[in-house]
Amino acid sequence: MDHIVIGAGPAGVVAVEQLRKHDPNGGIVLIGDEPEPPYSRMAIPYYLVKRIDEAGTHLRKDPGHYGALGIEVLRDRVSSIDTANQEIMLDAGSSRRYDRLLIAAGASPITPPISGVDLPGVYNCWTLEDARSIIKLMEPGNSVVLVGAGFIGCIILEALAASGVKLTVVETENRMVPRMMNDVSGGMIKDWCSNKGVNVLTSTRVNAIEAAHPLLVRFDNGEEVAADLVITATGVAPNTAFLEGSGIDVDAGIVVNEFLETSVPNVYAAGDCARGKDFSTGGYSVQAIQPTAVEHGMLTARNMVHGHSQGNRGQVNMNVLDTLGLISSSFGMWMGVDGGDSVERIDRDRFRYVNLQFEDDRIVGASALGMTDHVGVLRGMIQSKTRLGDWKEKLQDDPTRVMEAYLANTQVLG
Amino acid sequence: MLRALSLEPERCTGCLQCEMACSFENDGVFNPAKSRIKVFAFHEEGRFAPYTCTQCDEAWCMKACPVDAIVINAETGSKDVLDSVCVGCKVCTIACPFGTINYNSSTGKVIKCDLCGGDPHCAKACPTGAITYVDADSTGMERMRAWAQNRPEAGPNYITPVEKDIQTYQRP
Numbered sequence: 001m002d003h004i005v006i007g008a009g010p011a012g013v014v015a016v017e018q019l020r021k022h023d024p025n026g027g028i029v030l031i032g033d034e035p036e037p038p039y040s041r042m043a044i045p046y047y048l049v050k051r052i053d054e055a056g057t058h059l060r061k062d063p064g065h066y067g068a069l070g071i072e073v074l075r076d077r078v079s080s081i082d083t084a085n086q087e088i089m090l091d092a093g094s095s096r097r098y099d100r101l102l103i104a105a106g107a108s109p110i111t112p113p114i115s116g117v118d119l120p121g122v123y124n125c126w127t128l129e130d131a132r133s134i135i136k137l138m139e140p141g142n143s144v145v146l147v148g149a150g151f152i153g154c155i156i157l158e159a160l161a162a163s164g165v166k167l168t169v170v171e172t173e174n175r176m177v178p179r180m181m182n183d184v185s186g187g188m189i190k191d192w193c194s195n196k197g198v199n200v201l202t203s204t205r206v207n208a209i210e211a212a213h214p215l216l217v218r219f220d221n222g223e224e225v226a227a228d229l230v231i232t233a234t235g236v237a238p239n240t241a242f243l244e245g246s247g248i249d250v251d252a253g254i255v256v257n258e259f260l261e262t263s264v265p266n267v268y269a270a271g272d273c274a275r276g277k278d279f280s281t282g283g284y285s286v287q288a289i290q291p292t293a294v295e296h297g298m299l300t301a302r303n304m305v306h307g308h309s310q311g312n313r314g315q316v317n318m319n320v321l322d323t324l325g326l327i328s329s330s331f332g333m334w335m336g337v338d339g340g341d342s343v344e345r346i347d348r349d350r351f352r353y354v355n356l357q358f359e360d361d362r363i364v365g366a367s368a369l370g371m372t373d374h375v376g377v378l379r380g381m382i383q384s385k386t387r388l389g390d391w392k393e394k395l396q397d398d399p400t401r402v403m404e405a406y407l408a409n410t411q412v413l414g
Numbered sequence: 415m416l417r418a419l420s421l422e423p424e425r426c427t428g429c430l431q432c433e434m435a436c437s438f439e440n441d442g443v444f445n446p447a448k449s450r451i452k453v454f455a456f457h458e459e460g461r462f463a464p465y466t467c468t469q470c471d472e473a474w475c476m477k478a479c480p481v482d483a484i485v486i487n488a489e490t491g492s493k494d495v496l497d498s499v500c501v502g503c504k505v506c507t508i509a510c511p512f513g514t515i516n517y518n519s520s521t522g523k524v525i526k527c528d529l530c531g532g533d534p535h536c537a538k539a540c541p542t543g544a545i546t547y548v549d550a551d552s553t554g555m556e557r558m559r560a561w562a563q564n565r566p567e568a569g570p571n572y573i574t575p576v577e578k579d580i581q582t583y584q585r586p
Contacts, residue, residue: 010480040480046501052481056501060482291478291509298477320504327517329508372507372517374452376474380511403513404454407463413423413456 001026003304004088004096006078007104007239008032010040010290011271013059014297015102020069022305029096030066031088033077036128037063042290044131048138048159057128078105081246083264100266100304103243103254104297107236107272107288112147114232116209122230125156137229140164145217145227147206149176153233154189154323160231161198161324168199168217168225170206180319180330184346185353185369192326192351199225238273238286251275253286258311260300268304270296279314279383280332280364287317316383320375326351329375332382333357333365340364343396354399361392363402374403381406416491416550419527419534421464425544428453428462435539439530448518450527451536451545464545466536467514467527469493475526478509491550492529500524 003019005012008030016030032038036054043057055061066073077091087095109124111117121137123130138144142165146153149171160167171178175186176193190200205220215227240250249255249263253275260268260276270276271293275284292315299312320329336342336357344355350370356378357365362385366378380386381402388395391405407413433449441448451466469492476484476493483499484506486492495515500523506515507524515526527534529547537547 014477042480042503042505043501046503052501056481056499058482059480061499290480290505291474294477318508320508322502322504325519327504331508372504372519374513374516376506376508376510376515377513379508380513383511403452403465404456406513407454407465408456411423411463411465413459413461413463 001099001305002029002097003027003100003102004029004031004098005102005104006031006088007102007106007271007273008034008038008073009104009106009271009293010059011106011293011297011300012102012104013038014294015104015270015301016066016071017069018298018301019305020071022301026305027072028070029072029074031074031076031078031090033075034127034129035075038073039128040290041126042155044125044128045155045159047128047131048125048135048156049162054128078242080242080244081248081267083247083267086266098266101268102300102304103248103262103267103269103273104271104293104300105239105242105273107238107286109232110235110237112206112232112234114147114206114209116211116215117232119209119211119215119230121215121228122209122232125152125231125233126236134229134231138163138165139228141166142228143226144168144229144231145170145206145215145225146231146233148233148235149173149200149202150233150235151177151180151319151321152236153231154321156231156233157193157198158322158324161193161196165229166199167197168201168227169193170201170204170217170219172203172205174203176200176202176323177319177321177328180321180334181328181367181369182335182355184344185328185355185367188346188348188351188353188369189323189326189328191348193323196324198324236272236288238275240273256284259303259308260296260312261303261308268300270300277312277314279316282314287315289317289319291315291318316379318379326369327372328367328369329371329378330367331365331378332363333359334367335365337364341392341396343399345399356395356399356402358388358392361388362386363388363395366402371400377403377406386410417529417532417547418469418550419466419529419537420546420548421466422544422546423461423463425542426453426462426464427542427544428455429541431539431541432464432536432545435535436527439535440525448520448525450525464536464540465514467493467510468512469527469529470512475506475510475515475524478505480505487528487531490529490532492527494528495524495526497521497523 039057144165176189210216254269272288353369433446437448502522
């Protein structure tokens with residue numbers, strides 16, 4: 001069979017490797033439109049602080065990796081898909097036929113509707129090319145305004161602050177990482193960053209960016225900040241424009257079934273562009289996280305080669321973030337569920353926070369600040385629906401004992 | 415033949431010599447906070463449970479890593495973190511459903527059990543035989559049974575976390 005994978009991010013790269021495993025003799029083409037070997041956007045902040053070089057961001061370190069697996073890596077852009085004839089059209093003018101197609105085209109940053117966002121010195125921080133431009137302006141003492149304190153904004157924040165720039169972060173919501181942390185913990189992250197010398201403005205919007213020494217950013221509270229560099233990180237949207245006319249259903253992401261197949265047979269979708277199944281809700285939504293991209297890549301490769309033997313139970317939404325040394329994580333239904341119970345412990349002085357959400361005697365969600373040891377077990381207990389029995393009460397007394405709760409309920413303790 | 419750590423909580427007295435040996439072997443310090451193996455205490459029942467990475471076949475940590483910093487050790491089967499490649503993003507720490515790969519703030523990288531390259535110091539340090547390094551095949555069935563009994567509704571689905579069969583909890 002001939003497989004084509006559109007998109008050379010984590011979902012696409014894992015998919016082609018797995019396709020080779022499942023189909024030793026099939027044709028496999030991986031198409032990416034960026035002028036780099038397949039790389040990880042997650043690694044960009046570490047490139048910005050020069051902890052790694054560009055090669056350190058590459059998803060696979062051996063340049064001969066894809067060739068050795070008989071995978072053709074094509075640098076081009078897919079302009080359209082003719083699903084009736086099972087062909088993709090490339091910007092270069094050629095076309096390619098497929099038996100199975102995987103769309104792992106990822107997402108792109110949303111440009112906020114602010115006047116002046118197209119000025120020189122205003123960047124997204126999404127691609128390696130963006131990072132190359134930004135790194136030149138990250139001189140110590142330079143003034144940088146970061147627009148957006150969501151997950152992506154915050155991982156860049158860490159790199160910017162570490163480089164010694166004067167940093168202002170502006171977020172329209174009332175707290176940092178509002179889609180990962182509640183009012184209390186998101187507020188604590190704000191306090192932590194403010195204490196570290198970052199100027200954090202929440203519940204604030206940018207009215208305009210103007211060209212002046214070199215940039216001037218005006219906020220809706222009347223304040224203004226002079227900036228050498230403005231970075232916008234106001235969310236991303238799935239890359240689906242090239243699917244117009246293909247017959248592939250798109251609705252806030254590519255619509256897929258539990259086998260990650262799109263509305264068109266033999267066409268699959270994975271990763272940040274796919275509206276995959278959420279383990280916690282059973283509904284379909286774009287999660288846009290690394291572990292989900294990888295799981296999608298593995299699942300689609302299997303389904304593309306072997307057919308639809310096994311449905312996807314869904315991925316647990318989760319995130320981990322390091323804001324200037326304060327580490328936060330969130331899992332599943334961290335905001336709670338109707339009719340559920342919860343426990344929360346807050347230590348503002350020591351920047352410690354933990355919140356567990358229960359449904360019956362199972363953990364269905366959690367979020368934490370300053371807790372790094374064994375946090376993965378929260379994912380494990382959510383995903384295996386571990387019944388806690390009397391350990392639910394013990395966790396309500398001391399929610400930090402998650403590892404003990406897991407062991408007590410899954411191991412023979414003698 | 416591959417070997418695996420066999421953990422028998424009923425033999426554990428909570429002396430923490432395994433944690434001391436692990437941190438000293440790997441970081442040159444006697445510091446349980448740096449240990450890759452941890453002893454969990456159940457004081458209300460007077461019990462202890464040593465626990466560490468089972469080197470599971472799914473290798474959730476390895477698959478989740480965005481920079482290919484976790485690799486399989488061909489000799490021991492362990493999943494090893496390459497310090498020179500790890501960027502410290504911590505995605506593996508939330509992806510591992512057993513909570514056995516952790517962030518080490520003093521190095522800015524993650525740490526996990528690598529079986530000390532085939533000579534695990536925790537097993538050598540354990541004075542009661544609660545941690546032993548044994549042939550992988552000799553231990554499988556009891557462990558699988560114990561796991562299955564505790565997961566009544568778990569059906570066959572490859573995304574459900576399953577510990578590696580070969581790490582067993584044997585009754586003496």
